[in-house]
Amino acid sequence: MCMSILIADDDPVIRRLFEKRLLDKGYDVQVAIDGVEAAGKLASSHFDVVITDLVMPGDVGGIELLQIAKDRDPLTEVIVITAHSSIDTAVDAMKKGAVDYLEKPINFDELFLRLEKIAQLKSLVRNADDLRNAMDITESSAAQTIQNLEITAADLQLKLDNIDKILKTNSLPDDVKVKQVRNILDT
């Protein structure tokens, strides 16, 4: 599965580096120069993963971008990038729904491993959803079939009970019984 990834970082060197390494790995990558631009991109297109610096200039920082991404689609996973000194903020971001954090300088092997894990998880969730949908369809179609059988069986049972009653009525001559049974079968 080819995941779409949005990078938000105000450092042009880091942006270039992310873009190149992720494109080389075959990911579909877009970059944003800050949180505001990233928020704009999130509004117009869907991303599987957002990788964002925690500290960016402007009104939209990493935490705000995390919330925007999660509001837009709870299934979008967000990885925050943090300097070693601000681990607490990264932990805070994870409490707010970030899936992971990366420390600077970025270890790309580590990042690729985490992205693979996210891809696996997403494909499992999708499989589960597909199976649920298939199950719902099967169930509702089976339900209709069973309902019809249930009603048909009950109608037939009622007819049999009535026929039984007629046949057991000793006071009726046989030709009347035949006629009455015939009536029941014809309805």
Add this chain to the structure above:
Amino acid sequence: MIKITPEELKIITGYIHDISGIHLDASKKYLLETRLSVIAEEHGCTSYRELYNKAKRDPRKVIEKQIIDAISTNETLFFRDNGPFELLRHKILPELIDARTPKSPRLKTPIRIWSAAASTGQEVYSIAIVLKELLGDTSKYNIKLLGTDISDAAIRQASIGKYNKFEIERGLPRDKLNKYFTLSGGFWKIKDEIRIMANFRKLNLMLPFAGLGKFDIVFCRNVAIYFTLEDRKKLFNKIADILEPDGYLIIGSTESLTGVCPRFTPKRHLRSIYYQLK
């Protein structure tokens, strides 16, 4: 994970049938292993025979309860399959209220509903929400809404009425979620006005329904499928005994009573079926 031998499979499935009525055949080997090996390990057992012996000897029935909790946990959703709730709202409740409203305006209309396999409470609260929305001021009615389940853990969660986002998100429309639940600490909790309408207690459907009283409506959905035909016959016969003569029975959408209980007759309303005594 501890593997189960064919011999142990026989012993364990027989034991589960005895304590819960749930009938598992050899094809459920993997399910048993995944759900019971944790319990076996917790009690220091290296085989299922050992676990069985320990469970049988345990006077407090701790292991028995754990096994029931592990085996009986099944998927349950709010408004699972909308059909029965539409049926309740548009057909059964209006009809029932018509039949039950006392002549004297000072007397309350009784409505007695039983959810026989309540699991973690989703069905009971879905029924309570329908009652609230249809009746408005529920104090004018004498409502008895009972949920029972064989699992202690399920009954405990049902009583608390607290659900995580996975338990809540499927089936429950957003407007109902916001109206009848409050979010706290990542969990959705049913509001008190709905919670107080329901009662929960543990009940093994294989045992006599002593002291349960009579009911106007019984929900018994997707539980009899785990029983043998013999046990199913006994179950629906007992339900027929505690149902009012003009009461209503609702079973799972893919279940059938043909050849199970001749005392009931199916009736169709729109795309759903309910059962009444003949």
